Amino acid sequence: MEQFHTGRHALITGGGTGIGLAIAQVLAAQGAQVTITGRRGDVLEAAAAATPGLHPLVMDVAVEDSVVKGCAEAIAARGPVTICVANAGIAEGKSMAKMDMAFWRNMMAINLDGAYLTARETLRGMLAEQWGRMIFVASIAGLKGLKGAPAYTASKHGMIGLMRGLSEEYMGSGITFNALCPGYVDTDIVTRNTLSIATRAGIDNEKAREMMTKTNRHKRLVTAEEVAAAANFICAPASGSFNGQTVEIAGGQM
Structure with a gap:
């Protein structure tokens, strides 16, 4: 199999399990050195031990200092990040009547603030290289309302808004910004x-x-591998015109 990403450094938040791990494995198979981040070191270590090319890094996307230091450490070890997948997130439902400010802020801190911080700290390397792929793992809830989960819905709508704003701001730079919107x-x-x-x-x-x-x-x-296949396409060398898009992966039209 042709290895598109030999010599490239990819960073994936929430990369120790699920969608993040599936994407990490696909990119590693394409030759990338992949930094996988998360809050549980043992989970990351186990994932890295099972797949060559994966490198564990404990990082909490909800804490700015952790993201700044974590990304700097990864870049120092493996060079500029030219593929970034902002995948870390939580999915919790709670009705408006039962929701408090602490619940709202935690949802935004992890899902939206975390995506912003990760993008901010990796974008510099992409600009220097004049090439990059930034993927935000959103949800169908980023495209429509999800009953019983207004905070989650808002966080994923915000993530897509961030992606669209960045795709316009850096149009023509060689960097693309896209969002994956899987169903369950x-x-x-x-x-x-x-x-x-x-x-x-x-x-x-x-x-x-x-x-x-x-x-x-x-x-x-949906399987994590199906979502990873979409990410693999977005990261391919010939996908430069695929920019500012939301990719629905939910088995049919939503």
Whole structure:
């Protein structure tokens, strides 16, 4: 298989599990050296041990100092980041009536502030190289309202707005900015949400999981590998005209 990214440095937040790990594995297979970040060092170490080309880095995207220092450490070790995937995030539902400021701020700090900080700290290298691929892992909730999750919906709409603004600001620079908008993906987040929905609705786990599955148009959970395939296309050398786009991965038209 042709290796498109030999010599490139990719950084993926939330790269130890799920979508982030699947993307990291695809990029590593294409020859990239991939920094995977997250808050759990043991998870990152296990992922890196299983896949050559992955390098673990403990970093909390909700804390500015952690992102600044973490990105600087990764760049010092492996050179400028020219592929960045802002994937770290949380998905928690809570109605407006039950939501407090602490819940709102935590959602924004991780999902939106984290994406902004990660993009800010990696963009310099892309500008210097005059080439880059910036991917924001959003959600179908970034394109439409998600009942029972106004904070999550707002955070993902904000992420897409950030992507669109950056794509216009750096048009013609050799850097592209795009967002992946998957439906429900078969990851640990869905497992946790299954338990949460079951508890809140007073139903069993199977019915709670079925509720999420039915939201996807093809009536099954999306796989992390399917999302990674879309990311791989966006990062390919011939994708330079693919910029400012939202890519729906939900089994059909939303």
